Amino acid sequence: MKRVVAVITGLAALAIVAFMYLLEGPWRPWESAQPPAQMEGEGMVSPPGFNSTASAPLTRNAPDDADDDRHDTTPNPQSFQFNSAQDQDTLSRTGAAPPSNRTGGQLDQHSASNGLSEEETMTIPGTGTDANGQAPSASITPGQIRIGSIKDLPQELRDITAKQMEDEKDLGYVPVDDMTMSFYYGGYANYLLPPQETASGFTVALADLSGTPFERLRLNGIVPDGPSPPWARATRVYTDAGGAAFFLEEWDYVASGGGALILKETINAQVGDAPAVMTIHQSPSGQSVTNLGWYSDRKSYILTVTGKWQNGAKRENLLSLARSIRESEPSSPAPAQTQAADSKKSPPLK
């Protein structure tokens, strides 16, 4: 009897392994029935119009296509188009974009029949269309941050943005749900990792905060963007002696193939030379946070602090804290290695 159990156990284990390899392994007999596909990289099969993740070079600030014409009317002639030496970097990307001339969000067989091109630019998805049936939304190019207008958004996002701004004007904040807010009021502790555990797990080079006012705060740890590395986004969590919690989120949008559109109507602050957006969120239970977001030529920063910091000295302190952030070089070590978790406590940063 024991032999039978042992044999069955062994066979079951082998079956599990065989199943795993069927799911993920390189050998799949049924693949031979498929037409030959172009092999790229390490066995990666790319559909037509797509490059594998490893091989496609991406030069930032490549010449815009015709779809970008509508974005040329930025409020500032400098238009916040980054053009540093890093722009010549050759970057990997994780795929290609669908045609930008499709109806926003309506990705259907029609647009597919055009063949997914290798254009970098992607129209902001949405279901709204203008009178001509064309998507009114703007497009976003990987590695680029642009300034546009609310009018460039698909209708549904336009409505949401308008409602939020109206709420903020009427209520003094944008209503959010309690579950989301709970993250900032202690919930973050469930995701917090000690800095030493995350030191080598990031693909984003975290800003060097030594010598900045952040050193006067207590670094509680880092919230990465997933259960295990590599992480492209990280949020360092600080607290001051007054109980306020500070969340500095950094994301290497260039390496992630990401990009964004800053809406000129929402710009209400400045961090260094970068236009910034400050918002107040509040939950039904009365908990609130202040968000401040801006971009460097490689990363997006969102600094969130519990409480309302949009006016007076608090606003200046928050902006001052943001301006103190110096972006580290991509090759430099993460500050998690250079800043101890138990930094000394300080008076509240109010």
Place this chain on the structure above:
Amino acid sequence: MHENLRSKSLCVFITAFAAGIPALSYSAPGFVSRSCLPVGAQESITVDWTFRQDLYWTASAHYKNGILQHIPNSGWSPTWRSYAGHLGSEFWYGAVVGYHWRFDTRIRQPVRMAVTTATDCNLRQWGF
């Protein structure tokens, strides 16, 4: 004899799981695509691992034998997990390309977050 058999079985068992564990280990991000014949899944998913709600939009382009079949999308929805695709109905291994967008309400900006590709079940990426 019994000892010998037990030892052999144990070895097989340990070896089997040691081989299987790497395929199950999670590696990361809030974006995933998968093409998975055994469960009929062609899908792309965007996840906020801290369960904070925001506006997400995910699309999933499904290829079979190199030919694009369709590109279902989630539409914009307030959620911490945005899903586009089919489960239990598309039994093939092909290619899936996922498009992951967020309207970050903290800063009122549409953000193109990532484009993901997969040609297998991609179990190394969690993204449930």
